[in-house]
Amino acid sequence: MKKLFLEKLKALLLALLAFVAVYPVCFLLTGSFMGGGEIRENLRAATEGQAGYVRMPWLPQYPTLQSYVELLLDSPEFFVMFWNSAKLSVGILAGQAFVAVPAAWGFAKGTFPFRKTLFAIYILMMMMPFQVLMLSDYLLLDGLHLLDSHAGVILLSVFSTFPVFILYRFFDSVPDALLEAARLDGANQWQIFFHIGLPLGFPGVISILTLGFLECWNLMEPPMTFLKSKNLWPLSLYLPNLGLKDAKAAFAASVIALIPAILAFLAGQDHLEKGIAAAAVKE
Amino acid sequence: MRNNLMKKMRRGQTGFLFVLPSLLGMLAFIVVPFGDVARRSFLEAVSGAWAGFANYRTVFSNTAFRLAAKNTLRFEAICIPLLLALSLLLALLLNSLNRHVRFFKSCFLAPMAIPVASVALLWKILFHERGALSGLLHLFHLPGSDWMRTPWAFWILVASYVWKNLGYNLILWLAGLSAISPHLYEAARVDGAGRWQCFWHITLPNLLPSLFTISALSILNSFKAFREAYLAAGDYPHESMYLLQHLFNNWYRDLSMDKMAAGATLHAGVIFLLVLFLKQKWDREE
Numbered sequence: 001m002k003k004l005f006l007e008k009l010k011a012l013l014l015a016l017l018a019f020v021a022v023y024p025v026c027f028l029l030t031g032s033f034m035g036g037g038e039i040r041e042n043l044r045a046a047t048e049g050q051a052g053y054v055r056m057p058w059l060p061q062y063p064t065l066q067s068y069v070e071l072l073l074d075s076p077e078f079f080v081m082f083w084n085s086a087k088l089s090v091g092i093l094a095g096q097a098f099v100a101v102p103a104a105w106g107f108a109k110g111t112f113p114f115r116k117t118l119f120a121i122y123i124l125m126m127m128m129p130f131q132v133l134m135l136s137d138y139l140l141l142d143g144l145h146l147l148d149s150h151a152g153v154i155l156l157s158v159f160s161t162f163p164v165f166i167l168y169r170f171f172d173s174v175p176d177a178l179l180e181a182a183r184l185d186g187a188n189q190w191q192i193f194f195h196i197g198l199p200l201g202f203p204g205v206i207s208i209l210t211l212g213f214l215e216c217w218n219l220m221e222p223p224m225t226f227l228k229s230k231n232l233w234p235l236s237l238y239l240p241n242l243g244l245k246d247a248k249a250a251f252a253a254s255v256i257a258l259i260p261a262i263l264a265f266l267a268g269q270d271h272l273e274k275g276i277a278a279a280a281v282k283e
Numbered sequence: 284m285r286n287n288l289m290k291k292m293r294r295g296q297t298g299f300l301f302v303l304p305s306l307l308g309m310l311a312f313i314v315v316p317f318g319d320v321a322r323r324s325f326l327e328a329v330s331g332a333w334a335g336f337a338n339y340r341t342v343f344s345n346t347a348f349r350l351a352a353k354n355t356l357r358f359e360a361i362c363i364p365l366l367l368a369l370s371l372l373l374a375l376l377l378n379s380l381n382r383h384v385r386f387f388k389s390c391f392l393a394p395m396a397i398p399v400a401s402v403a404l405l406w407k408i409l410f411h412e413r414g415a416l417s418g419l420l421h422l423f424h425l426p427g428s429d430w431m432r433t434p435w436a437f438w439i440l441v442a443s444y445v446w447k448n449l450g451y452n453l454i455l456w457l458a459g460l461s462a463i464s465p466h467l468y469e470a471a472r473v474d475g476a477g478r479w480q481c482f483w484h485i486t487l488p489n490l491l492p493s494l495f496t497i498s499a500l501s502i503l504n505s506f507k508a509f510r511e512a513y514l515a516a517g518d519y520p521h522e523s524m525y526l527l528q529h530l531f532n533n534w535y536r537d538l539s540m541d542k543m544a545a546g547a548t549l550h551a552g553v554i555f556l557l558v559l560f561l562k563q564k565w566d567r568e569e
Contacts, residue, residue, distance in 0.1 A: 007380065010376055010379065010380045011380060011382070011383075013376065014373075014376060014377065014380060014387055017373070017391075018386075018387055018390035018391060019390075020446070021390050021391050021393055021394055021446065021449065021450065022390050022393045024394070024397055024401065024402060024405050025393060025397065027405060028397075028401055028405075043408065052413070052418075053413050053414065053415070053417060053418030053421060053427075054408055054411060054413060054414045054415050054418060055418075056408065056415050098304075099304050099305045099308060100305060102301040102302070102304065102305070103301060103302045103304070103305030103306070105301050106298045106299065106300070106301030106302035106303075107302060109298060110298015110299060110301060110302065111298055112298050112299035112302075115298075118302070118306065120558075120562060121314075122309070123499075123558060123562070124554070124555060124558050125309060125313055125314070126503065127499065127502065127503055127554050127557070127558050128551060128554055129506035129527075129528070129550075129554075130506070130528070131527055131528050131531035131532075131546075131547070131550065132317075132547045132550045132551045132554065133313065133316075133317060133547070134531055134535060134543065134547070135320050135535075135540065135543040135544060135547055136313075136316035136317045136319065136320040136547070137316070138535070139316055139319065139320070140312060140316040155312065156312070158308065159305065159308040159309045159312050159313060161305075161309065162503075164305060189298070189300075189301075193301070214395055214396060217398070218398055218399050218510070220399060220510050220513075220514075221509075221510075221528075225532075225535065235398075236398060236399065236400060239398060239400030239401065239404075240399075240400040240403060240514045242404075247404070250400075250401075250404050251404075254398060254400070254401035254404065257398045257400075257401070258396065258397060258398060258401070261396035261397075261398070262396050264396075265392070265393075265395070265396045269389065269392070272392070273388065273392075273454050276451055276454040276455060276458075277454050277455060277457070277458030278458075279455065279496050279497075279500060280454075280455040280456070280458040280459045280493040280496055280497060
């Protein structure tokens, strides 16, 4: 009896915490189905300095698609930014896949000299926050005449070493005996990579793409620093420009921005989990 | 024998070819440009003349730098242990419940997908002087305040970091926990060990190898907390959450190249020492 009670208590505690974790999604959804008048009324205390407090209702009083319709039909800049985000994400992910996948394989299964030292440098580079590389990135893009261009922002992320680090763990778990057998059968390094490494490490590739997409979709510092023209900005920079006064557009834009992330998340959740988990387990 | 060695060498070289594009790209686009910045940190910004440690002295005597460095260190020192402990507790809780695990994992991972800007919008509504938090406190006849303009701003940042990364770390700990062989627990129980003893003598020691990787990733993710801070409070937030990123942003806007170069080199040095420390711990565990 006592044990059952304890179980219930644990489940309740977890449910409570889980609720805190997902509450912002509910909040954004509710807000996005409110009409302009209702949002203004709820936020009046904050936006117009009136008495009382902001209200955050659980459900819209008069549900409407007004915000979505206005955002999708009347704000062409929203579309431009949505596609900018898509373009940057595709560019960065394609580049990363192209560069990081073979590199991780090489580090996991190669035997060249200084392999460990080089990999340590990769880990070091992975840990460098944006501000450390801000000036060198700027000078680099300036030198290549890539400031204020998508190509510049993509270039900065393509050689990120984080995906190499994650994928390394996946490739590392491919059994050596398998590679040895293939070698005895006369397969060369490239054949081994394409026919054994890639298929076995594929979950890893999907997981770095999912992790990478969530990161790209929220990319902030590089575009904010290196893109001057507003028509080049990604969605992640459009949203912050909407203050409390444009809350209506902000709610709908947030939900629409959330959709691709949620889709990527649902499609890749198992892989995402494996990708995150891969880093923790030592062979 | 000789043939074998040749084969090994060829194999080694091919392994290197796989790494080469990535390595060249990293060297050309990250390492070399940064080396140039490190060189510039010893030069005068305008004339390019040798300046010795003058730029470093300027940076160290800069009050904004001291404030930002202090806040960043404080932030790391508080939020990393806090996140590690909370996420481990959560992982143990979820492991012991052993039901609806997938559902809970999805819930805790959800914050990863929420756009930063939407989180910032929520902050503005929650922590406004007339926002939801003040309103809640008002119900209990407690005074509200413009939370983002008080020292509480720092704690809001910490809470938001923990909220955002709890799921990520939960997955990491769960992976660490699942790697511990159940036989160890069985054997211990046969020997009469209690729950706490199992935790102290089996769970914790076996999680240690994961600890350093998880710490490194938590630190990596902590650098992203700046985004929420910036979007909710702008270039000059309350001084308790004025981080190094804010400072570098402001330097960048003023084109203070000399300060940025010296600051970036110093910052990189600290990260280098940190990674060295973690790596050493890490290798020792292996």
